[in-house]
Amino acid sequence: MATAAVDKRRMILDAAVRVFARQGFHTCRVSDIADEAGVAYGLVYHYFSSKDEILDTLFLERWALMLAAIAEADAAHADPRAKLRAIASFILESYRHDPDLMKVIIVEVTRAANTFGRTHLAQIRDAYGQIAGIVERAQASGAFRTEITPEFAALAFYGAIEQVLTGWIFDEHRLDEAEVRRVTTLIVETICGGVGRGGDRRTSSVASSDSA
Amino acid sequence: MATAAVDKRRMILDAAVRVFARQGFHTCRVSDIADEAGVAYGLVYHYFSSKDEILDTLFLERWALMLAAIAEADAAHADPRAKLRAIASFILESYRHDPDLMKVIIVEVTRAANTFGRTHLAQIRDAYGQIAGIVERAQASGAFRTEITPEFAALAFYGAIEQVLTGWIFDEHRLDEAEVRRVTTLIVETICGGVGRGGDRRTSSVASSDSA
DNA sequence: GTATCCTGACTGACGAGTCAATCAACTGAC
DNA sequence: GTCAGTTGATTGACTCGTCAGTCAGGATAC
Numbered sequence: 001m002a003t004a005a006v007d008k009r010r011m012i013l014d015a016a017v018r019v020f021a022r023q024g025f026h027t028c029r030v031s032d033i034a035d036e037a038g039v040a041y042g043l044v045y046h047y048f049s050s051k052d053e054i055l056d057t058l059f060l061e062r063w064a065l066m067l068a069a070i071a072e073a074d075a076a077h078a079d080p081r082a083k084l085r086a087i088a089s090f091i092l093e094s095y096r097h098d099p100d101l102m103k104v105i106i107v108e109v110t111r112a113a114n115t116f117g118r119t120h121l122a123q124i125r126d127a128y129g130q131i132a133g134i135v136e137r138a139q140a141s142g143a144f145r146t147e148i149t150p151e152f153a154a155l156a157f158y159g160a161i162e163q164v165l166t167g168w169i170f171d172e173h174r175l176d177e178a179e180v181r182r183v184t185t186l187i188v189e190t191i192c193g194g195v196g197r198g199g200d201r202r203t204s205s206v207a208s209s210d211s212a
Numbered sequence: 213m214a215t216a217a218v219d220k221r222r223m224i225l226d227a228a229v230r231v232f233a234r235q236g237f238h239t240c241r242v243s244d245i246a247d248e249a250g251v252a253y254g255l256v257y258h259y260f261s262s263k264d265e266i267l268d269t270l271f272l273e274r275w276a277l278m279l280a281a282i283a284e285a286d287a288a289h290a291d292p293r294a295k296l297r298a299i300a301s302f303i304l305e306s307y308r309h310d311p312d313l314m315k316v317i318i319v320e321v322t323r324a325a326n327t328f329g330r331t332h333l334a335q336i337r338d339a340y341g342q343i344a345g346i347v348e349r350a351q352a353s354g355a356f357r358t359e360i361t362p363e364f365a366a367l368a369f370y371g372a373i374e375q376v377l378t379g380w381i382f383d384e385h386r387l388d389e390a391e392v393r394r395v396t397t398l399i400v401e402t403i404c405g406g407v408g409r410g411g412d413r414r415t416s417s418v419a420s421s422d423s424a
Numbered sequence: 425g426t427a428t429c430c431t432g433a434c435t436g437a438c439g440a441g442t443c444a445a446t447c448a449a450c451t452g453a454c
Numbered sequence: 455g456t457c458a459g460t461t462g463a464t465t466g467a468c469t470c471g472t473c474a475g476t477c478a479g480g481a482t483a484c
Contacts, residue, residue: 008464026238029438029439030440030441031439034466039464039465040465040466041441041467042441042442042443042465042466043463043464043465045440045441046462046464049441050440050441051441081408111322111378112319121382128379135407143408143409144407144408145407145408145409147401148398148407149398152376152395153402155372155375155376156368156372156375156399156402156403156407158375159368159371159372159373159374160367160371161371162371162375163370163371163374164364164368164371166322167340170325170333186360187368189359189360190365190368190403190406191368191402191407192407192408193360194402194403194404194405194406194407195347195356195365195406196293196355196356196404196405196406197355197357220429220430241472241473241474242473242474242475243473251430252430252431252432253431253432253433254430254431254432254433254475254476254477255429255430255431257474257475257476258428261475262474262475263474263475
């Protein structure tokens with residue numbers, strides 16, 4: 001377990017991020033990853049048992065940070081709006097620091113949990129669940145209105161963020177800190193405040209238009 | 213161009229939807245599609261020049277309907293909320309009628325927009341643009357508030373819908389008409405009204421917290 | 425009779441994963 | 455301090471299954 005050994009493993013993972021982002025997981029060859037990492041083909045199989053395991057590792061590493069960030073956002077703030085802001089900010093900062101990695105996570109894993117292991121699906125849903133919990137407690141405390149289910153609010157919140165990132169991903173948009181702040185505000189404002197005018201709220205009409 | 217010929221082409225496309233949904237585009241073989249369609253392998257290449265072209269065709273067919281539905285929703289209603297409701301309803305109904313097709317569109321095309329033709333990307337963005345246009349005009353007429361940019365509102369709206377569908381896709385959730393109505397209401401209510409309480413609106417704080 | 429539909433065996437390329445061999449660092453025996 | 459022995463890192467040529475796409479020919483319609 002020499003330092004050099006650890007470095008090579010890391011180099012392969014980092015190279016894989018760049019290659020997956022550039023060519024896509026299915027389209028690229030394992031030899032592309034080895035070449036990008038400046039490492040012999042066989043070494044990839046010394047550290048990973050398969051091409052899939054490389055993607056697995058990248059996702060699990062990143063998602064663990066994500067879950068931790070959500071838990072921390074929940075713990076660090078009292079105001080639910082501040083909690084959501086912290087989560088949105090974390091995800092946008094992740095993209096700012098490593099757009100390739102976020103591209104891989106979103107394009108290859110989040111949307112592809114189909115063919116991939118069901119394990120990832122559980123992890124992803126864990127994140128939604130935590131966000132829903134935040135909303136639920138905000139409703140219980142009276143800070144958020146109860147017409148919208150917590151699970152739905154969580155999906156809309158995460159969905160809005162992912163859609164913004166997806167838009168950026170394909171034309172390799174880079175952000176600065178100011179834009180992260182601006183977009184974070186926009187996301188939280190949209191989900192919490194809505195796009196309609198204040199007087200346009202139809203709180204009572206929700207139940208009536210929802211028959212059966 | 214006999215009727216039977218048209219039918220075979222259609223049969224291949226329909227079979228491809230089922231196979232792509234079940235196994236994923238990259239994982240499945242062209243022979244799987246031919247088998248599913250009850251047709252000889254070679255016939256697939258009589259009607260389509262490549263495996264990619266099949267997916268292309270499915271996407272373009274569906275997306276044309278999508279764009280038409282958005283245009284119609286815009287034309288048929290005066291109230292912007294009703295317009296958004298019509299669009300959300302159309303997408304959810306599409307899922308209700310053909311979940312496999314929607315799964316393929318969302319999972320395989322969004323994912324492939326990377327390696328796939330930029331044409332699709334333009335088509336997808338066209339839809340966002342139209343939705344943004346609806347929001348923009350609603351703001352001009354005073355129905356929607358102007359703190360949230362139309363482009364952003366469009367992303368959040370579409371993102372929320374896609375996230376809900378993505379959640380359903382992986383556990384093959386089927387809906388009835390009542391649920392379509394219920395979820396449509398939820399989406400429109402979330403995007404237009406927001407999850408926060410009425411008094412929680414921070415209209416003026418948007419500009420102040422957004423430095424630079 | 426010819427144009428289009430249809431068949432399925434075949435091919436050629438490609439790429440994931442294997443493996444036998446080399447190298448580098450350390451270990452302990454003398 | 456050095457040398458055989460051991461363990462793990464590293465290499466890249468090779469194997470072997472897989473599959474997209476071809477093609478030569480048969481069936482069917484008009």
